[in-house]
Amino acid sequence: MRRLGSVQQKIPCVFLTDVKEEASRKREHQLFQVVATENVNPVVLEANIDCAFATEKLDGTCCYVALYQGQPYLWARLDRKPNKQAEKRFKKHQHTHKNYKDFSWNVEEDFKTVPETWIxxxxxKHHNGHPIPDQLGHIPGWVPVEKSNRQYCWHSSVVDYEVGAALVLQPTCDDEDMxxxxxxxxxxxQEQTLELIGTSVNGNPYGLGSKKQPVHCLVPxxxxxxxxxxxxxxxxxxxWFQESSEGRVEGIVWHCNDGTLIKIHRHHLGLRWPDGETCLADRPVVIRFEGTIDIYSSSKGLLSSFFPLNGHRFSRLQDVEYEL
Incomplete structure (x- = not known):
């Protein structure tokens, strides 16, 4: 499988965007919407998007695999955000100047605390040893998913550090549809980013599992x-989003040859998401554990739940269950 760009920061939209002062369709309590104009983003032309590799933008939460305490670990996305006072100053500056430029942050005082393990x-970018916020006033970052942290229980369910493995959803090598x-x-x-999708993530647009039998997995x-x-x-x-069978996705991420990532999602275009059955949920899936599979029988979390189904096929991803 082709290994593509890692998602470490906000990905630019394929079109130049504008801000409308109306309630967001994507985020609760957000009183504005970021919408696409019909003007192509100059980044697109520089990156030669016509030669890019187009992939489905998945609706979950971003994760990262990197070393922690000497072993490969799953890390959860945790953006460091400004405290209430700093956010109020930032919004006032945006309203007055109609942009975020020239706003002066005091990173030591203006931001909420994060765990010591945060990176x-x-x-x-850094200045005087401190990370600099992006245009939204956030500092993108990661925190290791430790089993003791209940906040990341769904992240924990898809990894077993003793076995050193993760439950992953991906295309098969021998059938591009499966x-x-x-x-x-x-x-x-290691050093890849993945999307955690499933029952308890982002309203579960793919219809995976149930409250009684939650299903989660990582998608590279x-x-x-x-x-x-x-x-x-x-x-x-x-x-395409409204009429094509392939368009039943949240969005597209283009992976350009120079490493640039560019995206579009339905909310940029004023389109609903989800809107009926999703393309991913409708695809057939097989449970496949290979190699020294005996280790998974005593594993913890979803690895042990899916192990007995090795070789079982489901006609649709949204029909997957592990107690048959």
Whole structure:
């Protein structure tokens, strides 16, 4: 499988965007919407998007695999955000100047505390040894997923550090239409970012599992290809999302040859998400545990739940269950 760009920071939209002062369709309590204009972002032309690899933008929460205490670990996304006073100053500056530029942050005093284990994401700029906030006033970063932290219980359910493996959803090597749920060594996922999707993540747009039998898994970023992406044209993209069977996705992420990532999602275009059955949820899937599979029978979390189903096929991802 082609290994593509790691998602460490906010990805620019394929079109230049504008801010509308109306309630967001994507985020609760956000009183503005970021919408796409019909003007192509100059970044797109510089990165030669026509030669890019188009993949499905997944609706979950971003994760990262990297070393922690000497072993490969799953890390959860945790952006460091400003405290109430600093956020109030920042919003006042934005309203007065109609931009975020020239705002002066005091990183030591203006931001909420984070765990000692927190690290800033790659490519976050630093000044005098301190990470600098992005245009939203956030400092993207990561925190290791430790079993004792109940806040990340759904992250924990898809990894077993004793076995050193994670439960991963990805395309099969022998059938481009078929997906597989499999155990992948965390060492093989190092320095990759993945999307945690499932029952208790972001309203579960893919219809996975149930409250009684929750299903979660990690999907490597860039692994779900969009085979016939539309041209980068506002009207054609709108039509594709609404009329194409492949368009039943939250969005597209283009992986350009120079490493640039560019995206579009339905909310940029004023379109609903989810809107009926999703493309990913409708794909067939096989449970596949290979290699020294005996270790998974005594594993913890979802690895042990799916191990007995090795070789079992489901006609749709949303039909997956582990107690048959």
């Amino acid at each position: 800033p994401a790659h490519r976050v 997906l597989e749920i499999t155990a992948v060594p965390l060492a093989d996922l 970023h860039g692994s779900i290809q969009i085979r016939n992406p539309p041209p980068v044209n506002f009207q054609q993209l709108c039509s």
